Amino acid sequence: MTTASGEGLLARLSRTPDRGKLAKVTVSVVWLFSGRGLGLVWTAAMLSLLDLDDYGRYTIATALGVVIGLTVDHPFAVRAIRVDDEAFVRERATRILVALSLGAAAITSYVIGGGYVVTFGLACAGAEILLHSVMSLAIRMGEPQRLTRAMTIRQAASVVSGLCVLFGVHDATLEQATVAYLVPMFLVGFWATPLLRGAKPAFPGQAGTAAMMSIENFANGVYLQGDVLLVGALAGDRSAGIYALASTIAWAPTVIGQFFGQTHHESLRHGRENRAGGPSMMTTAVLALLAGSLVLGVAGVMAWFSADRPLVEATAIMAVFSVLRVVSFVLTVALFIHSRDRTRVMSSVVGAALKLGVIAVLVCWVFPPGGSAPAAALGAVIAESVVFVWLLRASKGGRRVSADG
DSSP states (O other), X not given: OOOOTTOOHHHXXXXXXXXXXXXXXXXXXXXXXXXXXXXXXXXXXXXHHSOHHHHHHHHHHHHHHHHHHHHHHXXXXXXXXXXXXXXXXXXXXXXXXXXXXXXXXXXXXXXTTOXXXXXXXXXXXXXXXXXXXXXXXXXXXXXXXXXXXXXXXXXXHHHHHHHHHHHHSTTOOHHHHHHHHHHHHHTTHHHHGGGGTTOOOOOSSOHHHHHHHHHHHHHHHIIIIIHHHHHHHHHOHHHHHHHHHHHHHHHGGGHXXXXXXXXXXXXXXXXXXXXXXXXXXXXXXXXXXXXXXXXXXXXXXXXXXXXXXXXXXXXXXXXXXXXXHHHHHHHHHHHHHTTOHHHHHHHHHHHHHHHHHHHHHIIIIISOGGGHHHHHHHHHHHHHHHHHHHHHHHTTSOOOOOTTO
């Protein structure tokens, strides 16, 4: 189906659902939530055998890894879905080398005593980029279920390895457990190395464009995990752990929006000139409401089993965040393909700054000390509402694809 070149993205997203693509989304979600289920087992084991302070330190280190990984990897990830085959292969080689370099930096940090948060953060960033590099062809071809399957298999290996230390080593420490958790993540390197043969590494596009994309995803990383770091700094490890758990629950179902958008990578890339091939907005709305309902249901179950009140309240508030984020993910995928880079960068930077600012105000001056987690959740919803409106308005217009791809 083709449309006029001046038609807005929002109109192009309002099409009949593709059942084949929804099937891919369903398989992706099943694989992802299988991995998330294993993650919950890992979290429960840490909380039972270590303590909430250790878990808070773990989440802060993980948050740092997300910020680093998203910032470094974003130019590669965006261009992988819109450049030609030759450029893709060359840039994938560079992406793998960057991932391995971060792993080496983590080892160096450990040797020189760089501290747990920095060391584990660098290692997580390198491991995630490595896996996404290997599976980037699948994402390029609109097959997100292949990535989530690989992620789940890797997660299973990591959890089993970590649990062996937690249950098998007397008085195991957080450091010992997480080193064991990391080992299977870097075994992906054996899978990645053959992809370097015959490929001449290349920088991901023009330096200015790559820098802009890195700035965008630094803002995305701050938006995704900077709030956890901020709550930890303002209210301590325990509050950070509570908010991190509520935030994790809320982010989990939003990936259905990301996957639904990703299934259209191929059709969007081939329809760049006439702006065709976008996802259905009606289907997007249904998926968004489903995500919010799931999070609200989890909050209800927590309340039924008398979970800590701040955790229940924060999770319930974050249900609204989930609804908005699903739609934002779908809108962002279309903006990726059609090179609306400046629009995305501005929405990401403003959203991240607003999120941190609102959370700081709510935590420090509005909510009582015991309400830091619900305060952060409300701040997240306010910021996401602004980003949602921004992307929705941007999607009503169009712009020609840049020559840089």
